[in-house]
Amino acid sequence: MDITTNAKIRVRLESFNSGLLNSSCQKITDLLKNTPLNSIGVVSLPTSKRIYCVLRSPHVDKDSREHFEIRVYKRMVEISYDSEVPIFDVLSEADLPAGVFYRICLS
Numbered sequence: 220m221d222i223t224t225n226a227k228i229r230v231r232l233e234s235f236n237s238g239l240l241n242s243s244c245q246k247i248t249d250l251l252k253n254t255p256l257n258s259i260g261v262v263s264l265p266t267s268k269r270i271y272c273v274l275r276s277p278h279v280d281k282d283s284r285e286h287f288e289i290r291v292y293k294r295m296v297e298i299s300y301d302s303e304v305p306i307f308d309v310l311s312e313a314d315l316p317a318g319v320f321y322r323i324c325l326s
Contacts, residue, residue, distance in 0.1 A: 225257060226325070228306055230296040231264075233320045237292045243319045244294050250313055254306060257299040264293035 234240040244261050268290050275283040300306050310323055
């Protein structure tokens with residue numbers, strides 16, 4: 220009887236630029252196409268939005284304000300694989316562009 224153990228790796232990606240984030244997810248999936256995997260999936264997480272309100276003039280016109288916002292786009296790549304395959308080594312060699320923060324979690 221052949222017993223296979225399934226392991227999961229979750230790669231969480233965050234960026235201010237949604238296009239850069241999507242290309243990074245595509246780069247990871249293309250990198251892992253050559254390895255024997257059980258499944259791979261990209262999950263979109265909710266975008267967090269932070270709004271800052273700034274007075275236009277510091278001394279007069281309290282009613283005149285500007286609003287700025289920062290959006291953080293998030294994705295999670297979930298990889299299910301056989302534990303004999305060195306997926307973690309392949310992921311650590313991935314050269315993702317600057318501006319994309321990523322964390323690799325084993326579960």
